Amino acid sequence: MYRFAVYGKGGIGKSTTCTALSCAFAEMGYRVMQIGCDPKADSTLYLHEGKRIPSILETLKKKRSTAELDDLIVTGYRGIVCAESGGPTPGLGCAGRGIAAAFEALEEREAFEILKPDIVIYDVLGDVVCGGFAMPIREGYADQVYIVTSGENMAIYAAANIAVAVENFRERGYASLGGVILNRRNVPDERKKVEVLCEDIHTQIAADLPRDNHIAEAESQLRPVMEMYPDCEYAVQVRKLAEYMIENGVNR
């Protein structure tokens, strides 16, 4: 089982990248599980035709300890197992604790032993702002972290902070940094800026994903771009990224 956590600045395209990666891994014949770690609960949206699925926390709130594993997951496009941690209304409660509670709920129900996914992708909200948001990279969860960034300065700063957090936690047996995914916004010197970032955080660019309008067109039809436009340049590069992640991955 390969387990990847995908981090990056808010709005940088993590969910789009994760969804495309899930599709690419599924195309390769792997059994894939994608877990959205965001109170908005929209990571897997286009894997089930744009329909919202009940988040793990919503289900736990209703059913408490009687909630079964099947209540917490939905199977979507190409058999991809989708789960959304969910979380409180913005400004209330504790989103980090929510992610931790969702993870504990999956663990208590032995989700990975029962579902036996080959690939698990954690799509994590924004920055590693508290303990809850570090859950996906703790021992027993993801083995490798990929950071999505563009060449925009704020995205690069966020990526650098995430890399520092990953490095700081290394001694605890946490995940290691797998690489940086350049998701282009077509800013000047974009690749060069991200290469400098990679030198600073001692990693490499794992993929160079083009800005591609096919993504928005597919989303307007509530479908993943990999399904609607499987031959577009973005899809081609995502498949290469999926292969890269397997070749450089940790299979446990």
Next chain:
Amino acid sequence: MGVQSMRDWHTHVYTSTYTADVSGVCSAMYELGGMTVLHDPSGCNSTYTTHDEPRWYDSKSLMFVSGLDELTAVYGDDSVLINDVKKAAEDLKPRFITLCGASIPHIIAFDYRGTARLIEKETGIPVLPVATDGLKSYVSGVDLALREWIRRFADETEEPVKNCINLLGVTPIDFSGPANVKAMKKTFEDLGFTVNGCFAMEDSFENLTHAYRASVNVAVSSAGLKTARYMKARKNIPYVVGLPVGKYMAGRMADAILQAQEDGRNRTAFDERTEGDILVIGEEVYAKSMAEAVSRTGFAAGRGLAAAALWPDTDEGLDEDDLYDRVNRSQIVICDPLFFNVFADEKTKMIELPHEGYSGRIFRDRIPVFASGEFDAEAFIERGK
């Protein structure tokens, strides 16, 4: 005593709560020579130990509270805890350290596993992460701690030996002093079994490392179930759930153990009854075993009565509405005396069966030796006449 939570739509008006999970960890680890650290703001570790862990009251033990404060929690500054534990470990040189905690570390998603790894690296002493949350009952804490201990220290190269059993889930919270544990061991030995390990009373660290010699595990309380399931998954050791309360239950236990040893399947040694004219309130395995023993007495059979059990939920405690309803539908109730004040009325006969997990030391002198083939269920139920 307990800091266990209640359902948010219920209020406990009359009844107390059961001992909390952190106390369960302290109790399970007490005799094994380790240092137990509770990550929590409380400066008063007697909250978890004096009241809930009876041996702590008058003997030495290595239990500490971290004294977590607001800013340390907000900043997630684990170095404070790590350095304090390191200093204490240098002075006291424990054989191992158990790290558990209450609700605040839980809420900030404190990283038990990662922090345990760091302390272990600094001290060279094994550290067991036990992620309690202070919101569940002792049953959960005992079980998590025992499972982690076995995961870390039990020798997995051992092979099962015929008629060799482990007793899982044994702490003073359910069994009070050593009299019950000695009697329970003797009962199993008289039935022809060797008690390989008793987790974790009246036994030793060294002996318990041979846990995988057992051919069958016996969960004598629900605090041994997670551990039993873990050992089943790990080395395919089947388990039997039940307690030898009197001669009849001792026989049922022996049959179930032999069958489990033969076919490798898990078993319970009591019938599941959801309703009965006699109600036994207490920890699940103990209450169900007692209910089975009582149902098989001449007293119950002669009157056409059967006994059923009611027990505290590990997550949410004992719902007072359910409790009130069940007690009112019963002719006889066997329970801790603390329940008497709430529900005693002339129609219902109450028979006391004190439980340290509920009333602590208050009624300890009145706790009978129940975990024995020699326990006289007939005489016990006759008291309610």
